Amino acid sequence: MIDPKRVLRALTEHWTLLEPLCEHFDTGTLSLIDLRKQLAAQLPEGTPTDITALLDQWIRLDILVPVAKSPNRFELNAQIHDFLAYLRREHRLGLCLEIEAYLRHLERLAGYIQDAFEIRDANDLARQLRLLDMRVRDVLKKLANDEQALVGVAERAKTSDRQIPLRQRYAEVLATWDEYVEPMIQLVAADGAFEQGVRRVEQVLLKLLGEQQRLGQLVDDDLLLRTHARILEMQTTAQLTLRKARELLLPLREEARRHNAVTRGAALALAAIRKKGLDAVPQASLPLHTRPQSTFLGSASQVEAYVYALARFEPKPAQFPKASSTRKGEAQRAPRTAREMIERCEQALPLPDLMVWLLEQEPDGATDELLYWFSRLSRDSRFQRERIERRDYFTREHQVSLSSYALIKPAGTPV
Amino acid sequence: MNIDLKELSQLAPIFRELFKGYHISRRDPELYTQLSNQQDQYRALFKSLGYELTCDTRGFYYFVPEQMGAQVNKTAQRLALFTFILVEHLADQGRDPLAVLDGGSLGRDELPALLEKYRDLFLQAEVTTVDELEEKIMRRLTQLGFASEDNGIYRFLAPMHRFLDVCLSVQQDRDLAASLHSALPLPTPVLVADEVEDDIVLIEQAGDTTAESEEDALARAMAEERDAQEIDA
Numbered sequence: 001m002i003d004p005k006r007v008l009r010a011l012t013e014h015w016t017l018l019e020p021l022c023e024h025f026d027t028g029t030l031s032l033i034d035l036r037k038q039l040a041a042q043l044p045e046g047t048p049t050d051i052t053a054l055l056d057q058w059i060r061l062d063i064l065v066p067v068a069k070s071p072n073r074f075e076l077n078a079q080i081h082d083f084l085a086y087l088r089r090e091h092r093l094g095l096c097l098e099i100e101a102y103l104r105h106l107e108r109l110a111g112y113i114q115d116a117f118e119i120r121d122a123n124d125l126a127r128q129l130r131l132l133d134m135r136v137r138d139v140l141k142k143l144a145n146d147e148q149a150l151v152g153v154a155e156r157a158k159t160s161d162r163q164i165p166l167r168q169r170y171a172e173v174l175a176t177w178d179e180y181v182e183p184m185i186q187l188v189a190a191d192g193a194f195e196q197g198v199r200r201v202e203q204v205l206l207k208l209l210g211e212q213q214r215l216g217q218l219v220d221d222d223l224l225l226r227t228h229a230r231i232l233e234m235q236t237t238a239q240l241t242l243r244k245a246r247e248l249l250l251p252l253r254e255e256a257r258r259h260n261a262v263t264r265g266a267a268l269a270l271a272a273i274r275k276k277g278l279d280a281v282p283q284a285s286l287p288l289h290t291r292p293q294s295t296f297l298g299s300a301s302q303v304e305a306y307v308y309a310l311a312r313f314e315p316k317p318a319q320f321p322k323a324s325s326t327r328k329g330e331a332q333r334a335p336r337t338a339r340e341m342i343e344r345c346e347q348a349l350p351l352p353d354l355m356v357w358l359l360e361q362e363p364d365g366a367t368d369e370l371l372y373w374f375s376r377l378s379r380d381s382r383f384q385r386e387r388i389e390r391r392d393y394f395t396r397e398h399q400v401s402l403s404s405y406a407l408i409k410p411a412g413t414p415v
Numbered sequence: 416m417n418i419d420l421k422e423l424s425q426l427a428p429i430f431r432e433l434f435k436g437y438h439i440s441r442r443d444p445e446l447y448t449q450l451s452n453q454q455d456q457y458r459a460l461f462k463s464l465g466y467e468l469t470c471d472t473r474g475f476y477y478f479v480p481e482q483m484g485a486q487v488n489k490t491a492q493r494l495a496l497f498t499f500i501l502v503e504h505l506a507d508q509g510r511d512p513l514a515v516l517d518g519g520s521l522g523r524d525e526l527p528a529l530l531e532k533y534r535d536l537f538l539q540a541e542v543t544t545v546d547e548l549e550e551k552i553m554r555r556l557t558q559l560g561f562a563s564e565d566n567g568i569y570r571f572l573a574p575m576h577r578f579l580d581v582c583l584s585v586q587q588d589r590d591l592a593a594s595l596h597s598a599l600p601l602p603t604p605v606l607v608a609d610e611v612e613d614d615i616v617l618i619e620q621a622g623d624t625t626a627e628s629e630e631d632a633l634a635r636a637m638a639e640e641r642d643a644q645e646i647d648a
Contacts, residue, residue: 259513262579265586266502266512270536272591273496278539281591283584284495285488286577288559289436289466289478337638 007061011080014054017042018063022076022084029067029075091149093176094142096183099238102139103187103197109135110204117208122218129223132201136230143234143241150176150241154248170256177253181245188242198235202228338376345377345407354378354385355393355404367398377407384410416459423456425449430461433468433478438560438574440475450476474573475560490555493540497552498578500533516575523567526553 011018021038024030030038032055039051046054058064063080067073076084085091109132116125157173187194205228212218272280344361351357354377358370365373378385385405393400420426429446432439439446450457454470461468467479501521502512515521527545530537542548553569556562561578562569585591 255513258583259511261586262582263502263506263512265582265584266499266506268588268592269495269499269582269585270503272585272594273499273536273539276594278492278496280594281495281585283581283588284492284499286491286495286581287480288488288491289433289480290488290490291435336635 002060002062007063007080010057010061010063011084014058017054018084019088022081022088022090025076025081026085026090029070029073032072032074035074086145089148091145091152093149093153093180094146096180096187099139099142099184100187100193102135102142103193106132106135106139107197107200110201113208114204117211117218120218126219126223129219129227133227133230136227136234139234140230140237143237146180147241147244150180150245150248154252157252170252170259173249173252173256177249181242181249184238184242184245188238194235194238198231201231205231336373341373341377342380342382345380346382349383350406350408352406353388353404354407355400355402359393359395364396367395367400370395371400374402374404378405382410383407416455418456418460423449423453423460426457426460429457432560433461433466433476436478436559438475438477438572438577440560440573442560442563442572447474447476471574471576473576475576477560477574490559493542493552494556494559494561495578495581496536496540497556498575499582500529500536502582504529504532513579516571516579517573518571520568520570523549523553523564523569 017039020042021030021035024034024038035055036048036051039054040046040048043050055064059066059074062077064074065077067075075081109128113125113128113132116128153172153176157170186192189195205224209221209224209228212221212224269281269284278284345351345357348357355370355374358365358373358377362370362373377383385407388404388406390401390403393402393404423429425446429439429450432443432446439450441447450470458468458470461478467481469477469479471477498516501516505512505515526548530542530545530548534543537543537548540551542551553562553564556569557564559574560572561574562571564570
């Protein structure tokens, strides 16, 4: 028999050494060599003999126990581990099945209580009621532990990316949801095992109270009332724990599901594009508003000729002028820019007839060139325009019939 | 509904941005606040003008174009492809794609490695160099309000949810998943030219010096495009 005081004293004295070890034991067992290394790091001045003495003490006090079939590996005694986890507020999520098992036991206890009352066995009745009360406390303890563990899961999931890889972080949330929250929802539902169990026990206790009043007391009414109150507390706590679990994990689960769906969608789209090109993913052609196409000036035959020329395009060697030879004819004129033309037009305002002005400016201009400038300048927002009567104009090559514009400065602009 | 134009004090800038295809989010606090305060008025006004204002509860506003049918928007395809790639790349690295694409950031210095890793896929979006990646994708993302750029860091904004939704809808597309395992080709949507990027102003001289006039027209079109961009800017 190990003296509890000695265990507690050892835990108190060696807390600074034990606490960091707990983290290692949370994730698994430790070999004797690793254990010595860990302790040596904590006790830089300690000799190997000191460390051996320390380990011996822990083993003697049953704080450390050898792992079954591996005498050189150690783990914390499960009871001590739970106690330390409670002190460190490190909670491991239990199973929903445990709660269900407790509830089944509560129901059985309710049956025994009824039996004890029927045979008027006061001792057995008091014993069963105590057992029921302790079992309810177990459930309450477990629910409180699970709630803290869920907070831990949510906190880990929210920790920054660098600390926990994305997949792992989502995996824990999803696994917790599937293995704990989902079954809990079923369990605590109105027709679930939890509610049914609680109702059954409650009915037995209330009936007992009524019968005691009628037939005389076997146990103190207070005991019955306390147990009843604790059962109701357990019911409320279960609902609160579940609500908290949903509040904590549902957004993360949704995020995880969305994340999975988005990455899966992207991977699927890329696979389709690799195989069949961009058009294989019609969803990619998102409707984006674009400015209406700028006016396209050119007759159908011109477009046809342009496309035809493009289709029959053949590269030909560029002929650079020789330095020695003199240039024949006029130098190629640089194309006019819109800004240049607009400025010239602005300076010439007011224009009684835009087309006449254009013919004066560009007497040798090609017809379509002139028509382009006519269209461009007459639509420019800098000018206010007025339609004039249709008449014929003569370009170098053609006779054009159109209703030209008179351009004037827009109202409000300085003259 | 009575619309009081005096209350819509940001009407002009809001319309200008939405009309460009820009997504207004909290990044533009003035416009966003005004839109969320006067949401119904703006919607009604734009609707009567023929523009459908979409208010996404995740915190952004945009114009939806009229029914596009089977037409394909090349810009959207490129940006969606970039999103798919980024999601996979981040997931491979153990980073959280949602955290990055929903308010997170990506360094410009990460782009070369991304391009190298997914060269074959970027090629399908006609992106072969880092410059093209920045020009055709990152710049478009910022122009359309999906991201913002500051000192070489791209921060993704709430409208990126539109592309994350695309990922979700692909994930739910059973046909697509099935098609990956079958040899049957998918019906191909009709490809039309991208409206924004592929503006061509075609001027061709009627004369017989065809080749020269084409060069001339091309040079002038380029000059004018540059000019138009300067004016816009």
